[in-house]
Amino acid sequence: MKLNKIYLLSFRNLEKIELTPAHRFNIFYGKNAQGKTNLLESIFLLGTMKSFKMAKNSEMVRWGSDQSLIKGWVERDGVTREIALFIDKQGKKIKLDRKSVTKVDEFFGNLNVVVFTPEEINMVRGVPDLRRKYLDRAVFSSDVTYLHAYHDYCKILKNRNILLKSGEKSGLDVWTEKLAEYGRKVINKRLDYLHEIQELLSKFYNDISGTEEVVEIRYRPHLMDMENYEKDNCGALSEALVKCAAEEQRRGTTLVGPHRDDIDFVLNGRALKQFGSQGQQRSYVLALKMSEIDCLHQKFDSPPILLLDDMTSELDQDRNRNLMEFLKKKEMQVFITTTSLQNISLEGIENHRTFLVSEGKVLH
C-alpha cells in the first residue's frame, strides 16, 4: 500500500499543498509549529476518518475557511484509488474514486495507517479509556466486523443504562442478557487480537530495545475473573452482572462489560506503568505499533503506512538506531517528522524524499 500523491486544501495551517511522496521514506522537517504534524494528521484522516489528536471537525478546518479537503491517491496491487475527505463544521464526507461513500465497510481498508506520536506514552501511564481506545482501533483496523459488534454493544449499553437510571426494572433482564451476549463478542475479538500479537510484541520489543526482557500483554476484565471468563465466557459475564445487579441499580449504570475492561502491559512480570522506565515504556508502545503493522500486513497482504511523529524525541540513540534498522528491513512507506534531518540516518535508503515544512508550506 503506497500513497502516491497528497493534495490538501485549507487543512489546519496548510493552505494548499500538493506532494508526491517517495515509496519508502518521507521526512518532514522544520522548526516547531510549522505544520509537520498536521501533514501526518491529514494522512491518518484519509485512512481512518479520525484525527489522532482527537480533534473536532471545526478545529481542523483552516481558520477563516469553511471546508477542508484532503485527497490521496493510494496504490495497491497495481490499482490506484482516489480517496477524498471533505471536512466542515457539520461533519465529514468521503468520496472514493469520485463517488460518495455512505457505508463504512466500503471506505475502510483502502488506506491502512498506523501512527506513533509522543503522546501515545499516555497509553501506558494514563486512564484505562486510552488503552481501550488503542485496542479497539487496532482490532477494528484488522477486522471491519469488529466495528459492527462494538456499535451493537454500545447501543445495548446505552439502552440498559437509560433503564437503570430510570429505576424501571421491567425489561431489564432482557437487556442484561443482550449485554452479556454482545459484550462477549466484543471481548472475544479483543482477546483474539491480543493473542495474535503476543509473540510479535515480544519479538519487536526485543529488537527495538536490544534486550531479552520478557514482554506480556494481558486483558483485564473489570469485576470479572479472567480464568472464569476463559472457561465459560458468556456465563462468566452474566454471572458478574448478577453479582453487580444491586450496585448497578443503586448507581444507575452498567458496571460490568467491555466498556470497563482494561489491558495490563507487563515487563519482566511487573506492571510497566509502575516499574517501567521511560525508555522501556516507549519501546513497549512502539513494539505494539510494530505488531499492529505486521497484523495488518498479514490480513491485507500489503503493509500499512507508518506515521512517526517527532520520532527522535521519543527514543534514545540506540533504540532510535534499532528502530531505523527495523524500518529499513520492512517494505512499507514511512512518514517521519523531525526538527532536524541530522536526527535521522537515511544511510542505505535509496528511495526517500525530504520535505522542508515552513509556515504551512512544503518546500522541496
Ligand SMILES: Nc1ncnc2c1ncn2[C@@H]1O[C@H](COP(=O)(O)OP(=O)(O)OP(=O)(O)O)[C@@H](O)[C@H]1O
Ligand atoms: N485550524 C487551524 N487553522 C490554521 N492554523 C492552525 C489550525 N490548527 C492548528 N494550526 C496551526 O498549526 C501549527 C501547528 O502545526 P503542527 O502541529 O503541524 O506543528 P509541527 O511542525 O509539527 O511542530 P512541532 O515540531 O512543534 O510538533 C500551529 O502554528 C497552529 O497554530
